[in-house]
Amino acid sequence: MSLTRADIENIARLARLQLTEAEIPVYVDSLSRIFAFVGELDRAPTTGISPMAHPLPGLAQRLRADAVSETDHRDLYQQNAPKVEAGLYVVPKVIE
């Protein structure tokens, strides 16, 4: 399977990744090869086989009670934020 430059630009946009001009042909080539490689899966007969939903047989994702379990750590967590002001995360203006 062969991907085009437009395909890569579209995937990168969906994934919110800014690619450089030099990166685009590299990903056109390597993703095309990856999809040719995973195309092998078409050979496997899977009619009537259900998709695996959990790596351990018979188990499903556990749910917890919808109750508050954490205390407020805002100040601590915001120490890792690139930009905060008055306890708020600062981003460029969203509404013009």
Next chain:
Amino acid sequence: MSAPAATVAALAKGLAAGDFSSVELTRSYLDRIQAAQPGLNAFITVTAEAALAEAAAADAARAAGKAGALTGVPLAHKDIFCTEGVLTTCGSKMLANFVSPYDATVVSGLRRSGTVMLGKLNMDEFAMGSSNETSYFGPVCNPWNVAMVPGGSSGGSAAAVAARLVPAATATDTGGSIRQPAALCGVTGIKPTYGRVSRYGMIAFASSLDQAGLITVSAEDAALLLGPMSGFDPKDSTSVESPVPDYTRTLGDSLEGMTIGIVKEFFDKGLDADCESRIRDAMRVYEKLGATFREVSCPNLPLSVPTYYVVAPAECSSNLARFDGVRFGYRCESPKNLTDLYMRSRGEGFGAEVKRRIMTGTYVLSAGYYDAYYLKAQRVRQLISADFARAFSEVDLLLGPTSPTPAFAIGAKSDDPITMYLNDIYTIGANLAGLPGMSLPCGFVGGLPVGLQLIGPHFSEARMLNAAHRYQLETDWHLQLPAAFA
């Protein structure tokens, strides 16, 4: 004090007997780390000051009669585990300035048992790689030959244990990231059953495959450390509520009557002939120990690499969506608007392989392709799991190679992702099926270590460690040291 050759078991004994203090031991390892760091690059962060303080606390606990089996034993963590107040980078520019506000459950468990943290180990960026070449902090070198890769993604953990810069290290395995570097560096690696060890605080790559484990000198050391790391954790929704046995208790059990399966598909044309003969040698050791062999077939196993390269990137693209340049991590300079902030922060903050996997995953999950790729792969995954289940109805454990070849040269495979992905051809199956696996040193080819892989049924860690330990009582491959670090 002969730190270099020591195992965790021997160090614990020495500490208990008062042969040396934890401070002395910690200092000797810090010296080794400092001397080896320029050549190997195994560490991203060395926490010397905190380590000496923890060691002093361990010595004080011992003096007060409050020491446990592991009190004062030094170790280091793969930099994928969050450590409170310490840089936690996951090998990425994206997190190059991230100081974790909390400890991963694995870290707090080992801390509670009295171990001393020496630092944080280098790794492939976000654990995506099989050679440790994708790290933002530069490649790690293989202690057996510094021109070679140590394997990945836990390359720092494997290289550090192989060079005895640490007696043991934590690691993680999504497609072979514990077992393959353990094999390439001549050390012991264990990836437990999915759900055995909590993933809380372990930076997520592919959540249905990721599992924390250990790289150690011996299976006995792995048995000592696995207990404190394991067990139910309400903070991880996939953690399994199943009691943790004392893994050390059954280490010496007889292997008489054990049936070991030889998976036909593991001995394919891709396996290096010299590596194969080392595996055959190991089989003779097991025969001597009373085990019998039976050939089994897992016909869908050859599809495990393509299955993995749909499922893992899909989960990676979802998990890594959290890195947005807003709450933590890298942010680009002077963003024009919110979209520009997202796109440039991610484009500049992630390395080439991580971007490749995010895009692969985004594509297989996108409208019109979800059924053809993602659901198809999850169906094939079911077939691969069923192959293993069928095999385990006939045998106790499976045995085969860990990796098709010994370590390869740094740079040799970095241009072709498919060639790199095929390094994990024998390890990925266990991740897809959630099974525990180990790699043990079983000899050398051209001066480079070869790894023997064991795979067991779900929650058979005790039996697997027993089989590994009995093998290590008969052989001394795991005690060999690279000349430069002896």
